[in-house]
Amino acid sequence: MTAQMPESTLLVWYCRRCDKSCKVQPPDPEQVACRCESPVPGLRPTKVTVMHPPKQRPMHVLTDEDARLRALARKGAKVRVTFEGEITDAWQWSSAGNRGLGFIVKSPDGRTHTVNVQQPGLHIEAIPTDEEPTA
Numbered sequence: 040m041t042a043q044m045p046e047s048t049l050l051v052w053y054c055r056r057c058d059k060s061c062k063v064q065p066p067d068p069e070q071v072a073c074r075c076e077s078p079v080p081g082l083r084p085t086k087v088t089v090m091h092p093p094k095q096r097p098m099h100v101l102t103d104e105d106a107r108l109r110a111l112a113r114k115g116a117k118v119r120v121t122f123e124g125e126i127t128d129a130w131q132w133s134s135a136g137n138r139g140l141g142f143i144v145k146s147p148d149g150r151t152h153t154v155n156v157q158q159p160g161l162h163i164e165a166i167p168t169d170e171e172p173t174a
C-alpha cells in the first residue's frame with residue numbers, strides 16, 4: 040500500500056478541563072474527544088493535520104467460498120470444524136478422579152492452540168505422512 044491517505048487540516052480547540060479536543064472546525068464529531076458536561080475551549084485553536092484512512096469498501100465480489108460459508112452461517116447448522124497442525128507439546132492430567140490428555144497444537148500460521156482431547160465431539164487423527172500440511 041503506497042497510496043497516500045488524504046489529509047485535511049482542522050482547527051482544534053482543546054478543553055481546559057481535560058486537555059482533550061472539544062471543538063473542531065470544520066465540525067467533525069469523530070475528532071472530538073472531550074466528554075466534559077460543559078467544555079471550556081481554549082482561546083486559540085491549534086492547527087492539526089489529520090489523515091483520513093481509506094474507507095473500507097463494501098464487499099462486492101462474493102466468492103464461491105464466501106457464499107458457501109454464508110450459507111452455513113445460521114443457528115443450528117451442523118458443521119465439522121477442522122484444522123491441521125503439529126503437536127508441540129502433550130501432557131497427561133488427572134484431577135478429581137478424571138484423567139486425560141492435553142495437546143498444544145501449532146497451526147501453520149504459527150499460532151498455538153491448547154486442545155483438550157476430552158472435549159466432546161472433538162476428533163483428532165494423524166495426517167498421513169504423504170499429505171502433510173504445507174506451512
Ligand SMILES: [Zn+2]
Nearest residue numbers: 054057073075
Ligand atoms: Zn473537557
